[in-house]
Amino acid sequence: MTAAKPDNGNKQRTIFICQGTGCISGKSLEITEALKKAVAEHGLPGVKVDFTGCHGFCEQGPVAIVEPEGIFYACVSVADVPEIVESHLRDGKPVERLFYKDPVSDEAIPYHKDIKFYNMQQRIILRNCGRLNPERIEDYIATGGYESLKKCLKEMTPEQVIEEVKRSGLRGRGGAGFPTGMKWEFCRNAPGDQKYMICNADEGDPGAFMDRSTMEGDPHTVLEGMTIAAYAMGSSEGYIYIRAEYPLAVKRVRLALKQSEEKGFLGDNIMGSDFSLHIHVKEGAGAFVCGEETALMASIEGKRGMPRSRPPFPATSGLWGKPSNINNVKSLATVPVIIAKGADWYASTGTEKSKGTCVFALTGKIANSGLIEVPMGIPLRKIIYEIGGGIPGSKKFKAVQTGGPSGGCLPESYLDQPVDYESLAAAGSMMGSGGMVVMDEETCMVDIARYFLSFTQAESCGKCVPCRIGTKQMLDILERICRGEGQPEDIDLLQQLGENIKAGSLCQLGQTAPNPVLTTLRYFRDEYEAHINEKRCPALSCVKLISFYILPDKCQGCGICLRNCPAECIAGDKRMVHVIDQEKCVRCGTCLEVCPERFGAVVKVSAEKVDVPDEPIPVTAEKPAASAT
C-alpha cells in the first residue's frame, strides 16, 4: 500500500460523512455539524462538507471519505474533527491514525479503493451507496440517473423492456429467485385495467439491512427501477411497503418521491410520455410475515398481514384483487443498470442460471462485518476469508448460515461451493434476502437452530397448523435438548416434524422455517447426539450443559473471581485455592473472564468432571511470571 502523500492544502475537497442509520447512531450527524462549523471557522472556501448513505462497512463507522483523493476514515468521532479539518482539509495532510487497519495484516490503508472489503466487491445494486448525497436528486442525475427511464419511455416498448430484463437473467432478489422479467410479463398479460406495482421493502430478517441501506443511500435508483417496471407491466399505481422501523429510509424515499415528481420523473405523463405513475409509501408495522407477498398486499389493504394460498398469484389477482407485481428493493435497484448497460453486460456476471450480483449482510464471527455485493457464483470461502477478513481471534470456522432465519447452516465442506440460488438450495439452504451469518467453533449448532426457530415461530402468523403449532413443538424439543433433557427419539421427531412443516405449511414462512434445524441435523448431527446422549455441548455454549472449574494447580488465590462472581458461589481466601459451588453456579462465565490470563486457572467444560477439592485448600501453584504472553 502506498502511504498518503501530503499536498499543498487548500485545494478543492469534499468530505463525505456517512449518514446511514449505523453511522448516525455513531453520531455522524454531530460530526457533520462539527465539520461544517470548523470548516467555516477556518474559512476554507474550497472545502465542502457533504453526506452520503451507507457505505456498507458499518463495523468501521462512522466513516468518511475525502474526495477527490479517496481517503477513507474509519471510526471517526466528533473529537477527531479539528484534526481532520486542520491537518487534512486545510493543510492537505491526511490523518493517519484514522485510516482503516486491515485486521489480518494490521496495515493502515489510506485509500478506499485499496481496502480489501471493498475492492473484491462488484457493486451494481449498491453502486451509488456511499457515493452520492441521497437527499439530492441532482447527484443521482449526475451519475446518469433517470437516463434508463428516459430510454425506456422514448426508445423502448414495454415489451422490449420486459424482453431486455428477461434476457439479462435477473431473478428476484427477495429470495425466491423467480425471473423478474417473466413476472412482469405475467402481470402485463393479465387482463385488467388497473394494475399495481409494489416494491417490497419489508426487510425483516434479523441482521439484514441491504434494502434499508439501498433506500437510505440511493433511493432514486429504487424509484427509477420501479417506474421502469410499472411502465413495462402497464401499471399507473405503485406502492412501496417499508417497515416503519426504518424511519430514515421512509424519510429519504418520501423525499425522493417528491423530488422525482417535481422533476417530472413520476406523476402524470412522465417525461412527456403517455405513461403515468403515482407511488405511495405504505409503512409496515413490523410483522416479519408481511414480507410474504400475499400478506404484504393484505397489509396494504388495511387487513391483518396474513398470507393466503396461491394461486391465484398476485400477477392475476393481487392488491384489491387486481393484477399486481411485487419486486424486492434490490431487484428494482438493478433494473436501471440493466437498461443502461444492456442485458448482455449484466448477464456476463454471475453463473449460468444466476446472473449478476448479490448483496449479503455479512455478520457473526467475522472480521469485517457489513454489507457486501459480490458476483453470483463467488465461492463462500472468498466472501468469508477475503472480503470478510476471516474469523477473528484465530478461531476455527464452523458454519455459515445464509438466507435469514429460514436459511440453512452450511459446514466447512461447502466453503468452496459457489453462491447462487441453485447451489444454496441444493445444500438445504437458500439465497433468501441475503443474510450471511458466520459461526466459529464456539457456536453451538443446536442452540443456533433453536435461536432461528424461536424467531420464525414467534413470527408465524398463526393461520396454519403446521407452522403455528409445529414450529412450537420443534422449538420445545430444541430447548429441551439444549437443557440436556433431550431423548434419543427427539432427533427423528425433529426430522419428521421439519418435513411435515415444510411440506404442509401454507406459505414460505412455514415452508422454510425448519431449514436451520434440518440443515444442522444434516451437517452437525454429532452435536445433537452429544447433547442428547452425553449431555455435552461440544461448543461449550449451552449453559445448562457446561461447568466452570478452578484448577487447583493453577489458582493463585487472588480472589478476583470470588469478588466478581454475581452468584456468590465461589469459596476461597487469600492464598487459598478457590472452589466453585457447582450447585449454585449460574454458568455466567465471569470467573473465566476475570481470571488473569497469566493464571489461566478457570476452565469451561461440558460433560466432563474436573478434579477439584471440595473446600478451599492452600495454594500450591508456582507464581507465574508477571507477564505471561
Place this chain on the structure above:
Amino acid sequence: MEAVTITLNGVEVSGYAGTTILDLARESGVYIPTLCHDPNLASTGACRLCLVEDERNGALLASCVAAISPGMTINTNSPRVVEHRKRILELILASHPDSCLVCDKGNRCQLRKLAAEMGVGLIQLQKIPQNDVIEEVNPFIERDLSKCVMCGKCIRVDQELVVEGAIDYIHRGTMVRAATLNDMPLEKSECTFCGACVAICPTGAIMEKERVYTGTATNTVTTICPYCGCGCTICLGTKDNQIVEARPAVDSPVSRGALCVRGSYGYDFIHSPERLTQPLIKVDGEFQEATWEEALSRVAEGLGQIKKDHGADALAVFGSSKCTNEENYVLQRFARGVLGTNNIDNGSRLYSAASRTGLGASIGYAGTTGSLDALERSRVIMVIGANPEISAPAVAYAIKRAVRFKEAKLIVIDPRNTPLTQFASLWLRPGIGTDVALLNGLARVIIDEKRLDVEFVTRMTDNFTGWTKSLQNYTAGYVEDVTGIAKKDVQAAARLLAGAEEASIVYGNGITQHTSGTDAVVAIANLAMLTGNAGRRGGIFALQRENNAHGACDMGALPGFLPGYQSVDEAENRQRFEEHWGGSLPTAAGLSALEMMKAAGLGKVKGMLIMGENPVASFPQPALIRKALSSLDFLVVTDMFPTETVKLASVVLSAASFAEKEGTFTNFEGRVQRLHQAIEPVGESLPDLEILLRLAEVTGSKMPYDSHQDVMEEIEDMVPFYRHVAYADTDSMGLDWGDVEGSSPGTRRLHKGLFPSGFGRFSPVEYTSPQDVATDGYPLTLMAGSGRYHFGAGSRSSRSARLSKFSPAALLEISGADAAELGIGDGDAIKITSAQGELSTTTKVSNSLPRGLLFMPISYPDSPVYELFGTVLDPQAKGPALKTCAVRLERTDGNG
C-alpha cells in the same frame, strides 16, 4: 365455462375451471376431512387437514383452496397424505386440553370426530397448552380459547356473513387467537351476540352460556324463528321435551348460517315458569283453572250471547301477526263464517298498514317485490326509515355483504346514526317526518336530469305525466329547506339511485309509523318505478316487524279483505268463500284494530276474541286500551303468558309456542316457510289452530279440517298467490320465486315488470308538515323503536332469562348536545312528559342522535313507551303514528 378433467384417486372426473379439489371430490363422493372449511365462508386453507397429493410432482395441496387444473393426478389418501394429516391432527391435539369428558361439546366436537376417524389416539408430542381465560359476564357466549384450534371460522363468519367485525386475529405464533378489539370481553366489543360463532365453532372453544336446560340435544328440528319478519330457519335442539339450543340452519335462504341474538338466545321464553299451562276462567275477578271443555263452552256462550243480544258486529276479532297462516286463516273464517263479522284485524296494523295500502295502490301488490338474494345483488341500496341491524338482522347482513363484498353502494336516509351508516357511501339525515318531501325531491332530480328508466316508465306504468306535474314544487332547494339535507346530497343520492343497473329500496317502520306513512310508501314506489326497479330487478323491500305480518294479512285477518286481498265489498269474492264454507258472509268492511278499541270504549263492541296479541302493551295510550277492554262484556284471549291484556280477559286460552306446533309463516319477502313441531305443547296448552277448531266445534260450526295440511290445502285453493305453495314444497327452503316464474305468471311475484294489475301507477303525494314532532311546550322529539335484545311488545323477550338479564331496562337515549344543555348525564333518572302521558326512566347519552331527537326502545313492559303516544291515525291506512311524538324532559329528584 370450461371443463377441467383431473384424475381423482385413479378415476377421471371433470369440473368447471375454478372448482376446488375439495368441492369436486365431494361432488364425486370422495371424502376429504376438513376442519376450517365451511361452504358459506371463503376458504383459507388454515387447518391443512384437507391436504391431498398431486402424484405428478408430489406436491401436497390444501384441497379446499387449490383449484383443479388440467392433468392433475390427485390422491386423497396416499400414505404420505395420511401421515401428514395425522401429524397435523396430533399437533392440534397436543395443544388441546384432554377435557373431553367434561366438555359440553362432547360427541359433537369435530376435532374429536376427526381424531376417531383417523385413528389418532394418544400422541407422543409434548402437550403445549394454550392457556386462556376470558372473563365474560354476558349471559350468551362463553369462550374457552384453550380449546381453540384456530380454524378461524368464528372470525370469518363474523366478518363475511354477519359483517360485524367484532373479532379478528390477534398476536402471532402460538399466541395467536381470535379476539375483539384490544382483546376486551365480548360485551365491551362490537359483538351483537348473534351466536353465529357459537354455531360454527368446531370445538368447545365458543359455547352457549347460561342455558336453561343443560345437556346435549338428542334431536334437532328445523323450524322458523318466531321473532322478526326475516323468517330465519332455526334448528332447535331438543332433549326431554325441552329446547336446549337454537342454531342457525346453514342452508337457510334467508340467513345462511347466521341468526341474531333473539333467534339464538331468546327461545327460552318457551320454558318460562310464567307459561300459561291451562285455560283460565275469571270468576269474581279471579282466574280459576279450567278444563278445555269448560273454557271453550264459556267462550262459545259468551260470544254467542253478545251476538244474539247485539248482533255480530258487536263482536271483534284480533288476529296475530305472530301466529301461523293456517291459524289466521281459520280465525278469519271463524270471525266471518261463524261469528258473522268483518271486524277482524291483526297486529301488523300497528306498523305495516301503510305499506299495504301504499304499495297496493302503486304497484298492485302489498309487499316486498324481491328476494333477499336480489337485494344482495343490487348495485345500489337505499335504506330509508329503517334500522335493519336491529329490526331485521338478516336484511342488514345481506346489505352489509353487498357493500363489503359486492361493491354495492349504500345510501342511508335516517336521522339516527344507525349501524349501517358506516357502510354507506351517502348518509342523509332528514328532519323527522320530511320523507315525502325528500322522496319527491329525489324523483324530481331524476326527471330533471333525464335519468329515469324511460322504457320501463313508458311500458309498465301510467299517470307519469300527472305525477310529474305534482313534483313542480320539489326543487332541490325546497327539499333542502324542508329536510335540512344539502342540495348537493339530494342530487348525489338521486344520481346514485338512478345510475344503478339494479337498485333496491329498503324501508321500515320509520316510514310507515307516521301519519304520512302511506304517502311516503307511495313516494317510495314512485321512485322505484321511475328508476325501473320495481318488480323486475332490484326492488322495494318493505320490512315487516313480526314473523308473520305478511301472512296474517295474506290470510285475510283484515277488516276489508278476504284471504288474498279479495275485497269483502265484492259479491263475487264473497261468493267464492260462501260456496266453500256454506252460509253467507258479512258484506261491509269491518273495524280496523284501533277502531275496534274505540268502539269497545264506546260500548259498540261488546265482545272480543284476541289471538296472541297484547294490545295493552302494543297500542298507543295503554290506559285507554285497558279501559276499553275492561268495559267489554266478554273478552277471550289466547296467549302463552299472563300479559297485560290477558289480565283483563274473561277467559284465557293457554296457547302453545311456535316450537310446539306445525304450520307456515310468510316472511317479509313473501316466502312461505314451514314450521315443524319440536316439542309437545307445554302443560295443557294447545296450538291456536287446535283451539280455534275446537272452539268452532263447540259453537256448533265444526270446520272440516283435521290438520294444518287441510287448512293449507284450502288456502292454496282460495288464495291465488299461495297456489304454488304445494305444502310439501315449503320444506325445501331453497324454494325461490324464480322457480315458479314461468308456471304461474303474474300471481305471486312481480316478474319482469309485470304488475298484477297490468300497470304500476304513479300517484302524486304531497308533503305536509309533520304533526308528531317537537312543538311548543314539548321541545324534543321522541322516537320509539325496536332494541336489539327485545322484541315487539316484549311478551316473549321479557320472559327470556338471558335477554332480560343482559338488557333489563329501557333507557332513554339522548344526544350529547341535548344532555349537556339539560344538565343530564348518563344514568340520570328522568321523567318524560308528552301531551298524552308521562314515563320515568334513566338516560343513556348517545352519539347516534342529532340534537333534539330522543330515542326509547319499545318492548320493555316496565317502560311502556306508548303511554306517551296519542292515537293519531294515518288517514288512509288507519295505522297509528307510533314512531315519534313531542315530549319534554325533567330530571327527577334523588337520581343516582
